[in-house]
Structure formats: structure tokens, C-alpha cells
Amino acid sequence: MVSSTVVSGDADRPRRWRDAWEPVDAKTRAALDQRWNELPESVRTPGQVLGRFGIGCEGTHGVFPKCDFACTPCYHSADANKVRVDGEHTLREVEAQMAFLERTRAPHAHAQLIGGEVSLLSAEDHAAAIEIMRRHGREPMSFSHGDFDYDYLKRLAVTEEGKRRFGRISFAVHIDSTMKGRRGMRRAPDEESLDPYRQRVVEMFRRLRRDHGVRFYLAHNVTVTPANVDQIPGVIQRSHRLGFGMFSFQPAAFIGDERRWRDDYASLEPDRVWAKIEEGAGSRLPYEVFQVGDTRCNRTAWGFYVGDQWHSFVNDQDPKDLAARDALLAHLGGVHFRAPPLLLAIRLTRVTAAHPRLVPIAAGWLVRTMRRAGGIRHLWREHPVPTTFVMHRFMHAADVKPAWALLQRGEMSDDPRILETQERLLACSYAMAHPETGELVPACVQHSVLDPQENSILAALLPIPRRRGVGLIEAEATDLEDAN
């Protein structure tokens, strides 16, 4: 039995080598084709990246629902803070969800370690979760309020013996004035007062890189409400030099814990919010050059700063740049850019050998882009900094519930609002896995439909222990505090 496995392994070796050199492996190609075929016709635009460049992002759920902040709004359900943080549970669930995504979706994807406050996990459990995600081909990003100390970050990235665990880590750091509970500033009066906290977080990651050689990618997340929408330009202008590679703004929606809903979120028209982001960037942000799913959900602009001036990677008003975009999507879609460097080089060489036109197209794009950004000397002096702007608009739970129920019956609604919700769900770029049912659901569905029941089951499975002698269940105390 053993020897036949070895023989068959040896016989397979030439095929495995050939497969490894393929620019895009067969499973990824099939996943891309499936994603493209599932997309509504209306979003199959020339700039659509889903199904052509990647399959979209993923996130964990129900792995550590608790959070020690009280944000308004909060997308976690009312029972989230009744669930104990339990590393064993977290790792078991992360393993199950990631294995499912690798098996049923695609070999590689970006995935958020999310669903509560990740820094409530011990640094060891947090590191183990990242390792599991990587083992399943996921590029993890830990989603946190950033209110932890350098020691925690160091223990996450470096073992007790001083050995580096990761060459690079990614965090999405949520800091804004809708949050309550930050040490040193329990309630922030405005966005500007949080600037020292933004700086502090980036400084910790810089120190980690300096002292232990761990590189980082940081996204800065901001929930947008009517109260802080006009402060977006200031956040960007004051923070874009700090070291964030992405600014991601989420207009608030009526989703999650009803006790935390404030204001009239319906007034947050997408064009109004995007105009504020553009004002902060000091530039038009062309979000249709690369479209991620439905632009009613996502607007994304990829580019770079040179000094205080932001430039798009692709000039949407130049047909030659658009042709370069088309070539990129047509010939490099699905390539795993995080493959080992030698393998990646072999794969890219094979792509260019098969499509030699890519070389002059890429060279032309590079020369035009450098000229647009002020020329090579200016770029050399100013050190361009890649910076992405994102607006992600979650949907209201009251719309998602009926829209999802109809989709599950294979029906489309006559009501234009619910129909729009259904179209957006079908083009969703942010999926969550349910290995126990075999389902893959949009994050909007997770938060609007599935979280409440999932969290109440978890609250029974992982109850927060009674504090001895206090007479109050800690969960109830937290809950009462949350409601205030």
C-alpha cells in the first residue's frame, strides 16, 4: 500500500511540476469562470475584476464575536458580547471555514480575520489563526480597533524565543469617532482628536519592522455617519503620510445591534460620501477603471501618492491606459502574485512568452504613468506611496432579509429596492463560509440574517463566567454598558 503510493507519487511528479509552472492553475481558472458566470449581466463590465482577476474577499464569522468597544453603529448582533472568547473554539472554526473556502471556492484569496475584536484573542491564538488561514491559501488581514500594546503585536509576530513567525502581517485598523471605549479617549469628540491614536498604531508596526524585520500592510477603516461625513477630507489629509496603504470608508447601515443605531443613515448618499473622499485625496478617484462586484456596494480607486498628490494607476481618460487595463485583466487574471518569487518569475515569463504584446503595453503604461506623476526625478525624490481608496456600503437588514429569502427560492422581487438588494447580493465581493450547511453567504446576509441565531447558540456554548462575589453575570454588565 505504502509503496504503491510512493510509485504513484513519483509518476505524478512531472505532471505536478508542469502544473506548478502554469501561470494559473486549473482550480483557480475554474473558480474564476464560475464567479464570472454567476455575476449578473449588468456588472460584467470591462473593468470588472471578479471572475477575471480574482474571486473577491472572504471573512470569518462566529469565531470570536466579543468586542470590548461599543460603537454606534455596530454590525455585531446584540448577543455578541455574551460569547466568551475561547481560543480553542476560534482555531477550530477558522480551520473549518478556511478548509471549506479552499475546497469549494478557490485555492487562494484574501480573507479577513474578523467577527469581533481580534486582539481579545491571546497573541498565540491570534498567530495560530493566521497560520491556519495561510495554510489554506488565504492572505489574512486581522481586523482590529488597534487599541492594543506593542507587546501584544510583538508576541503575535515573534515567538518567545525571539524567532520571527511572519515575514509580513496585515491589519485593518478601525479608528473613528463612532467608537466608544478607546483607552485614553473613551468617547472622541471628533476625528481630529483621534489622530494621535492613528499615529500610535502605525508607530507600533514601524517599530516591529525596525526591531524584528516584520513588514506590514495597514488599512485604515472608518465608519461614516452623518456626524463625521464632513470630516473625511481631514482624516485623509492628515493621515495619508502615516503609513496606511488603504483608506476604507463604510457608510453606516441599519444592520447588527439595533440598540446602537443613531442618526439618519439614509442621508449618506454614495456620491456625497465619495465626493468627500475625493476632496481628502485632492483628486478625482476613478472607481470604474477596476470594478469590484457592484459599484452600489463597492467603489475602489487604486493609485499612489507622490508628496501630497494622489494619482490613479490607470488614467481612465486615456484609451491606451484602458487598453493596458484590459490586457492586465485578460492575461494576468488569476496569477497568484504571492507565490514564491522564482515560481512567480517562471509563470510571468510564460505569460509574456505567450503574449509578447504585453511587454510594449506595460512599458508604455509605465512611461505614461511616470510622466503623469511628474517625471522620474520627481518620483525619485518623493518616493511614491501606493494608496487605495475604498467605499464599502453594507445594506440595511430590513432589505437584506426579504431579498435573501427570495433568492433562496430562486425568485427576483418586483420591488425596485429589494431587486437592487438582490442584484448586489448576487455580485457580492465579500463571502463568508458555512461548512456545516455547505453554504457561502454574502457578509450582509451573515450580519442581517444569520448572526443573531449564531450568536445566541454561541452564547449558550461559550457563556461568560459569573464573577465570584459580584452577583452579576459579566455578560449582562457588558450588555447594559453597551446599551448606554
Ligand code: SF4
Ligand atoms: S452584498 Fe453586502 S457584503 Fe457583499 S459586497 Fe455588497 S455590501 Fe458588501
